[in-house]
Amino acid sequence: MSNLNRIFLMGNLTRDPELRYTPSNVGVATFGLAVNSNVGKDADGNRKTEVLFVDIIAFGKQAETIAQYCKKGTPLFVEGRLRLRTWEDKDGNKRSKHEVVLNAFQFIGGANNNIKDDIKLPEDDEDVPF
Amino acid sequence: MSNLNRIFLMGNLTRDPELRYTPSNVGVATFGLAVNSNVGKDADGNRKTEVLFVDIIAFGKQAETIAQYCKKGTPLFVEGRLRLRTWEDKDGNKRSKHEVVLNAFQFIGGANNNIKDDIKLPEDDEDVPF
Amino acid sequence: MSNLNRIFLMGNLTRDPELRYTPSNVGVATFGLAVNSNVGKDADGNRKTEVLFVDIIAFGKQAETIAQYCKKGTPLFVEGRLRLRTWEDKDGNKRSKHEVVLNAFQFIGGANNNIKDDIKLPEDDEDVPF
Amino acid sequence: MSNLNRIFLMGNLTRDPELRYTPSNVGVATFGLAVNSNVGKDADGNRKTEVLFVDIIAFGKQAETIAQYCKKGTPLFVEGRLRLRTWEDKDGNKRSKHEVVLNAFQFIGGANNNIKDDIKLPEDDEDVPF
């Protein structure tokens, strides 16, 4: 049975990607992503903000491309699936951690962003619709 | 700055939803979801399978509807955003946990939809958020 | 340059799927999907409703599975990309039409899943594409 | 009955946005979006490419922000729902057209894209996974 599991994130790397290789020589890159959300207002009408931190794991050529071009701070669009990784720590305790297995990505931002000249991008103040 | 954070899951409840209310009387439902994925084959050509377990949190009328109609095993489609909740445990250690804040949902399910007995599904009256 | 193009639809088949084969014997199924949305209320407070009709095109094993199990009315979850198909009509006029190229699907449906009679749903053996 | 209808697009404006206002003074912006996809290879091993052209319609403050900051060529991320608009043309013929009703958007690209210095972004040669 295969159910649906799809996640879309746009954020910034929280650290430089680490690239390793499996014994069969497949690249594996891991990095953190920070995703900011506007999340309504509090009782006093002040904008509330929320930051999601997640680890991303990429494989193969995608891992290598990301390791080559991204660093701490790079804005990135990531599509993937959410995974729960489980293991035992040194004391024999069960641990688990959610992470995103990357499926596709896009560099966002580029030399020429093609915004109309002489205007600054607005503060992004759209609330997340949920 | 508001970035993109969207997740789509189709799976089954791992336990009955718990419904609570905030001091201002907003319903809050929490439940677990199990999402199965087929994830290629192993070296011997055997299908590999992966199960994601995540906690889902729903608010307001959606919380109440889910608590009313769903139970352990109910298949459900969930859309939301991934959130990292952080707190301190009793020993003063920082803990954190990923969970999904529900935005929209759909009852699904084939022959056996596993909805609580003897109740009819509601008119679907959630507005599209846009 | 490859940009993002992803669409998620849940609706009902508007007609039985048609299955054809390419010269190289790849299955191609086409069918219509109707997707209903609640879309706010009108001035008088009456719920407004909107129906999207789109054509879906599926290839390969997925085309065959859909043709085998679905018929007019079957509820279906579809993921894919939006495509603009262009051609010339008999008068030499340029015509074009948006349709969805299927990437993944799930059988859904509540009490009545509207699957063709007397057939069991297949083991779901589509691999997650990542 | 409200089904799922969600579309995610990343592309470039094909023309400057047009901004109009409803009688009740709600902004309405329309613009075209071009979305490129890599779509496998042809028989000779040459990369195949596909361009989607769609019209996008935005309302309210979002309409105004887009009209203010975007122009032909601007890269944009768009989330919304697919809609089939139907009307009668001057000859009394039924016409219809798919378009995307915008729900959320992001400017992609910015003054500082934070890519490692002195390297050019790669040719994007990842195939779309479907």
Place this chain on the structure above:
DNA sequence: TTTT
């Protein structure tokens, strides 16, 4: 051309 249209589904529940």
Place this chain on the structure above:
DNA sequence: TTTT
């Protein structure tokens, strides 16, 4: 009608 089309963008990079």
